[in-house]
Amino acid sequence: MPVAPRNRFAGRTALVTGGGSGLGRAVALALAAEGANVVAAGRSQAPLKETVALIEEAGGTGLAHAADVTSAAEVQALVRAAVDRFGSLDVAVNNAGVFKGGAPVADLSEDDWRTLLDVNVSGVLFALQAQVRQMREQPGGGAIVNIASNLGAHKRRPGIAGYVASKAAVSALTRAAALDHIQDGVRINAVSPGASATSMSLRPGESEAERAARMRNESPLGRVVDAAEIAAAVLYLASDDAASVVGTDLVVDGGASS
Secondary structure, three states: OOOOOOOOOOOOEEEEEOOOOHHHHHHHHHHOOOOEEEEEEEHHHHHHHHHHHHHHHHHOOOEEEEOOOOHHHHHHHHHHHHHHHOOOOOOEEOOOOOOOOOOOOHHHHHHHHHHHHHHHHHHHHHHHHHHHHHHOOOOEEEEEEEEOOOOOEEOOOOOHHHHHHHHHHHHHHHHHHHHHHHOOOEEEEEEEEOOOHHHHHHOOOOOOOHHHHHHHHOOOOOOOOHHHHHHHHHHHHOOOOOOOOOEEEEEEEEOOOO
16 A cells, blocks of 8 residues: 655644755755755755755755854855745754764874864854744744764764764764754754765765675675655654654664664
8 A cells, every 4th residue: 555645744834954855865865855845054055956956856945055164154054045935944853964083083184083073073063053033933933953973972983083083073963052052943853864965975086886785795785875765864853743852863874773
């Protein structure tokens, strides 16, 4: 028997950082498919416009807004733009992040370390601050999902200490913010993906076929996780289905960190 389409976000406004490609685009499209007005944010306007075009082709409503999450002022302006356009901010997905600094701790460059902290940690903090300040003034509050990683609080691997530290910080920040703001009517959770079907999981020079062969051995599931599967986890935490879920970090990695 076919499953009826869901419309959990009808009339709501959702903001997705890093919405121009990969997982961010998958989340943006999934939110729009369930009725949300979606604001896709990122540094470059062109890929954001592509995401919005895909949303509109499918009958949804979207807005592309360029913003650098390492600037608190730009993130505040992003939230204002979302509210000015659609009247509220009900859901936020903080997905913008970078993966770099592949080196042992002793050899990790200062520039790579600072970039990882600026984007992956400060970027999430600045986004949370602007989003919560808006949501706690709304009658219905809101829901925020931060994208962490299974590499961090859940699993480690040699040679990527900077990335691991930054994503572990996202997990800890999520839980702390969740406790700080649940009484404000704002639910905050995280999703920690493993290797997914995006360019970020490709090793230097690796093809998708080579990645698939590698994952048959590295993942208990035997494959990378599809971006749509991660988006489904994000939408669950952002929806009223998860109304009592506060401060969790949902790992979606095919058992890799079990």
